[in-house]
Amino acid sequence: MNPDLNHLANRPVVVGAGIAGLMTALELAPQPVVLMSATALGAEASSALAQGGMAAALGSDDSPALHSADTRRAGDGMCDVSVVERILGKAPKIIEKLERLGVAFDRMVDGGLALGLEAAHSRRRIVHAGGDATGRELIRALVAAVRAAPSIAVLENFAARRLVVEDGTVAGVVAASETGGVVFATNRIVLATGGIGGLYHDTTNPLGCFGQGLALAARAGAELADLEFVQFHPTAFDGPVRPMRLVSEAVRGEGAVLIDEKGERFLADLPGGELAPRDIVAREVSRHLGRGHRVFLDTRGCLGTRFAERFPAIAAFCREAGIDPSREPIPVRPAVHYHMGGIAVDDEGRSSVPGLWACGEVASTGLHGANRLASNSLTEAAVSAEWVAHSMASATSSRIVKTSSTALPPPPDPGVVRDIVSDSLGVVRTAEGLGNAILRLAPLAIGGSACADPAAVALMMTVSALRREESRGAHFRSDFPDQAATARRSQLTLERALAAAAEFDPLPLARSA
Numbered sequence: 001m002n003p004d005l006n007h008l009a010n011r012p013v014v015v016g017a018g019i020a021g022l023m024t025a026l027e028l029a030p031q032p033v034v035l036m037s038a039t040a041l042g043a044e045a046s047s048a049l050a051q052g053g054m055a056a057a058l059g060s061d062d063s064p065a066l067h068s069a070d071t072r073r074a075g076d077g078m079c080d081v082s083v084v085e086r087i088l089g090k091a092p093k094i095i096e097k098l099e100r101l102g103v104a105f106d107r108m109v110d111g112g113l114a115l116g117l118e119a120a121h122s123r124r125r126i127v128h129a130g131g132d133a134t135g136r137e138l139i140r141a142l143v144a145a146v147r148a149a150p151s152i153a154v155l156e157n158f159a160a161r162r163l164v165v166e167d168g169t170v171a172g173v174v175a176a177s178e179t180g181g182v183v184f185a186t187n188r189i190v191l192a193t194g195g196i197g198g199l200y201h202d203t204t205n206p207l208g209c210f211g212q213g214l215a216l217a218a219r220a221g222a223e224l225a226d227l228e229f230v231q232f233h234p235t236a237f238d239g240p241v242r243p244m245r246l247v248s249e250a251v252r253g254e255g256a257v258l259i260d261e262k263g264e265r266f267l268a269d270l271p272g273g274e275l276a277p278r279d280i281v282a283r284e285v286s287r288h289l290g291r292g293h294r295v296f297l298d299t300r301g302c303l304g305t306r307f308a309e310r311f312p313a314i315a316a317f318c319r320e321a322g323i324d325p326s327r328e329p330i331p332v333r334p335a336v337h338y339h340m341g342g343i344a345v346d347d348e349g350r351s352s353v354p355g356l357w358a359c360g361e362v363a364s365t366g367l368h369g370a371n372r373l374a375s376n377s378l379t380e381a382a383v384s385a386e387w388v389a390h391s392m393a394s395a396t397s398s399r400i401v402k403t404s405s406t407a408l409p410p411p412p413d414p415g416v417v418r419d420i421v422s423d424s425l426g427v428v429r430t431a432e433g434l435g436n437a438i439l440r441l442a443p444l445a446i447g448g449s450a451c452a453d454p455a456a457v458a459l460m461m462t463v464s465a466l467r468r469e470e471s472r473g474a475h476f477r478s479d480f481p482d483q484a485a486t487a488r489r490s491q492l493t494l495e496r497a498l499a500a501a502a503e504f505d506p507l508p509l510a511r512s513a
């Protein structure tokens with residue numbers, strides 16, 4: 001290890017500084033902890049971009065039971081009921097805790113928390129800040145709290161590249177810093193590295209979120225779960241800017257309609273129309289684009305000149321792109337927004353590898369099932385940080401780990417993988433597309449190039465998607481459009497995914513093509 005970092009050895013290490021990593025480090029205080037972030041704290045984090053807010057049953061007409069029922073309906077039979085009840089039962093308390101940490105949530109004139117309503121929630125329960133700037137406020141307050149905590153050693157611009165596993169147990173992490181590779185000897189690591197949107201061309205996630213945590217865990221031998229479930233937001237602004245900006249569901253809630261370049265309202269006959277569930281609208285938009293149309297959100301009839309007043313942030317980026325929503329429709333297309341899959345964790349956030357925990361979007365707790373209910377992810381990250389920290393704190397070990405391995409893999413680059421994933425693991429999947437992706441991804445995943453880690457993650461997602469011969473929640477197979485009678489979660493290790501790829505026979509696909 002870099003000599004001036006030696007004093008940090010054997011502390012628990014938190015990798016990632018979105019809401020999950022920041023909260024875990026704060027929950028561990030006053031126990032000394034290392035908080036490592038590939039960028040400045042809170043930068044390149046989906047957390048900072050969150051708009052809608054955090055779901056919690058706080059209204060007088062609401063209860064955790066109602067919140068759980070809505071979550072399970074969205075999850076399409078795949079939620080882990082005990083996890084749903086545990087997380088959502090603690091949601092109101094976590095809002096209080098965040099306020100104590102300095103987060104200024106929006107309040108009404110009578111002083112009560114302002115509660116928003118979002119699609120598929122049966123009650124007003126979305127706590128927000130700065131109107132649609134919830135993530136920015138969360139990160140501001142949590143970063144300030146972390147910087148003020150003497151127990152947290154903050155290492156910015158340190159990117160974890162490999163976990164060191166000895167005798168089947170975590171023994172350290174190899175990281176790249178501005179001055180070269182460093183190894184931290186530790187037997188307690190929590191991955192809080194966020195999602196996978198950056199594996200796709202069209203995404204609302206920061207491009208730096210391309211599943212690095214999944215790759216770290218997979219290469220350490222961990223079980224990953226439900227990887228095939230990727231949520232697409234149906235109406236991202238269709239322009240060249242990445243990450244893509246969201247044209248929020250609230251715009252459709254105000255009566256905006258989806259039209260094509262001929263002005264035709266192509267969802268008019270769909271039950272629920274533009275307000276049908278997110279996955280259904282995303283598929284319909286994607287199909288229409290696939291037939292060669294362009295798709296627009298038309299707000300002229302419902303909001304007209306009031307658009308900029310009601311949606312100032314959306315109006316501003318439309319203006320930057322030369323679109324005036326009061327006079328012309330907004331171009332939109334589906335974009336990857338959230339990953340329901342992740343590192344399989346137990347009720348303390350522990351992975352299948354001793355010494356490795358996961359928290360936030362990178363983890364698969366079982367809360368979201370096949371489809372995340374809007375605004376449940378920030379809540380999940382903040383609540384589970386509590387029990388992850390508690391579990392790590394109580395897992396003290398007298399074993400002093402010493403590790404000297406410094407081999408630093410190349411910086412991961414998802415470039416080539418993005419083409420494959422965008423083509424094959426999109427809104428609508430087929431055996432043929434997934435099979436072709438396996439053939440292209442497997443050699444990349446076992447090679448030593450910069451795309452090996454992104455390819456390994458994409459391969460695991462693809463094998464999971466090929467094995468799920470049904471359509472459920474966000475996973476839609478045009479060759480298996482029906483839902484299986486029984487919902488079952490999926491689990492996979494990298495070793496099993498590579499074995500499946502090696503045995504994969506493309507001939508049946510060729511015969512059916």
Ligand SMILES: Cc1cc2nc3c(=O)[nH]c(=O)nc-3n(C[C@H](O)[C@H](O)[C@H](O)COP(=O)(O)OP(=O)(O)OC[C@H]3O[C@@H](n4cnc5c(N)ncnc54)[C@H](O)[C@@H]3O)c2cc1C
Pocket residue numbers: 015016017018019020021036037038039041042043044045046047048049050051052053054055134135158159160161192193194195204205206208209212213246337338359360361362374375376377378379381
């Ligand atoms: C545009 C947008 C709007 C959203 N709106 C909402 C909303 O209103 N409500 C809601 O509940 N959810 C929302 N979500 C989802 C939610 O924001 C995320 O699920 C959540 O913030 C994930 O938090 P996290 O801490 O797990 O990961 P992130 O916030 O993505 O943080 C990951 C961190 O890990 C770091 N990192 C990654 N790899 C490494 C590495 N190898 N080494 C070191 N550090 C690393 C990154 O730099 C970053 O700091 C939204 C998402 C997007 C993209």
